[in-house]
Amino acid sequence: METYKLFNWFKEYGWRHLFALLFVTFAIYPILFVATNSVADFANLTNSKLIPDGFTLKHYKLLSSNPLVPYYKWLFNTYKVAIIAAFFNVFLGTLAAFAFSRLQFRGRRASLLTLVIVQMFPSFLAFVAIYLLFFQISDVAPIMGLGTHFGLILVYLGGSIGFNSWLIKGFMDTISPSLDEAAKVDGATEYQIFSKIIAPLARPILVVIFVITFIGIYSDYILAAIFLKDKNLWTVAVGINTVFVDDFNADWGVIAASSVIAATPIAALFVFFQKQITGGLTAGSVKG
């Protein structure tokens, strides 16, 4: 009888746990492996112990002491570029979304449709042209040319503003128009309706879009790699993938530490906003 019960449990639940555990291992092993190696005394590729022999922070300290690997500078650059670009992205996107959602004008549908169609093509596809365009901008206005954060931020701004306007517009459409009509009756200007009513009410989606854009820019490799040639201006994505190429085994502790620092904030953001991000992603893909 006992065996029968056990068999039945296995048939109902047990095998599910078995496969789930298998894929839990698959999903989490690389992450644990890096996390433990970043604090292990003898970190190397063959160190498969998930509980390290000796705990140390030396790899993290090494990252700040090697002038050839200005890791924290890269980290600072990445946050700087991503925060500025994401902020202006959301700001300008909100302005545009307000017009699309609240103002009536000729060509509204056509321009919205253009936005959607343009955004089907990832902006980095035309990277050759972007490179050559900025090559020319370097002559005319060196402060925003190739090799500058300014120029890179401009490119990131162009890259996702259309899609973001579209998402924000979708959210603004759900805010009841009776609110701004009432305000209009009371004599509010267009700008007041925007800044006092619509923008504050749209804040939840603005936060989410800021986070999505921030994560996207933080994780970008191709545009940053094309733009930034000076080691001190690199972003983390470019830095760790350019410096750590030769001796993986010897550098493993440092590589692990740099990975942990680069990934943790993003993973935390993702987990915190997971519902909204995946909701936004799927809603975005289904709707437009």
Next chain:
Amino acid sequence: MTVSKIFRYSFLAIINSLIVYAIPLTLTYESWFLLSLIIVIGILINIVYFSDRFLPMKWILPGMIFMISFVVFPALYNSYVSFTNWSTGHILTKTQAINILEDRVYTPENQKGIEFDMFILQDSNLDFYYVANLDSNNILFGKAVSDDEIFTTSYANHEPSLFVNNEFITPDGYYLLSGKEQIANSTTLQDLSLIIDESTRVQLYKISVFGASSGRLSSTSQLYTYDDLNDVMINNADNLSCPVVKDNFVCDGKEIEPGWRVFVGGENYRKLFSSQRIRGPLGVVTKWTFQFAFLSVLLCFVVGLFLSMILNKDGLKFKRIYRAIFILPYAIPAFVSVLVWKGLLNPDYGLINSWLGPLYEIFDIEPIKWLTTKESARSAVLLVNTWLGFPYMFLITTGALQSIPKELIEAAKVDGASGLQSFWRITFPLLMVSISPLLIGSFAFNFNNFTLIFLLTGGGPPIIGSDVAVGWTDILISFTYKLAISGGRGNLFGLASSVTIIIFFIVLVISAISFRYTKRLERIYGNI
């Protein structure tokens, strides 16, 4: 005048002064495309903000400027570049190339090989002075200067008084350097010259420790002169006239570098499809791009769906914990995960090979050299992409499964359908309705998944015998990147752009299919 008007007009004044500042510069550098971009943006800004007729555009334009400048314009520019020969050696415009060529100098035949005695002096400021004894009529004395100072220095003087009975007399206030001292200062002396006239100078040639050192004339005669009437470059050294052949001046059958960029029509495209040594690799890359994108979606979807199916069971314990962990790989930036996987896959030390170690022993086979052979690199790319991508599929299939009404399955059970039957006949078709647009989206994403390919394998291992840098795991976008930026064969911008255009068209077709298939366009249109 209201505050907002003052604000508006000062804003416009700033923008317009920037434009006025930039336009002459673009003209000087012949950056026509940038110029047209600046003009378009400038006109848009002025029209929209000067008049009150385009109120809604005032809200939209700021964001749109960036989209026009860095998405729409580059796309157009990209198409233009694909019809040019823009590449290393042909980066400049014709005027720029001519300017560079006209700056080149040569030493005329009649001045070559003449050597003469040189004396090197130093004054109290430690500046160097040269005395060149060409012949009794040309005993030249003057300050030796570096290249930057050439045009600000006076010419050397004839000073016969420095020699008495053919013996050199050191003038007052100067110190004569011995051979040893010259050697000690040789790195400085190398860069100095005594200027004789506009096009001739004297440089130190050989340092002698025993006798007088010797000097040599070097001329700065202009090597090339451009004849714009006949559009030929004249080589002054050989008195050759070098005509234009397409994108270079050609002297006696030899192209002179640099050339310039020209419109070449469909040549890049012809090259892609007819040159055997490019067509072959391009075919391999295109095929693999489709395989990679398709297999990635398939693997991620199968794993993701399987996991959401096994967790979709009432009363299953630890469900939330499993879910949280399955999502983790998706939360980590790809550039980090790929780096870590590169470590795991390391053929010599990596954990994957040490786990497979026993298997290698049992079956007595060589350990797999991950990432270094075609098959292993391609499998590794797919393995890592499955790890990166299954959480997304898990998330969306979980959502979709939960939205399928339980009664449907129950009803099927009542009607005697087996578990498998109800899955294939009910669950799966319903699932596909809501999931298929996302699958197409995922396909399009992986089609251009540059970060994974480039960071994990760099496109390698290389395909031997091809004309351009390309590897077995290269997808179209990483292939383009290598052509344009990092292939080690210079920057083939024109050719790379033509590959990009191909990608554009493929993405267009994919999107069209997805629009068609899901009637997305109608929904969007109905939505706005």
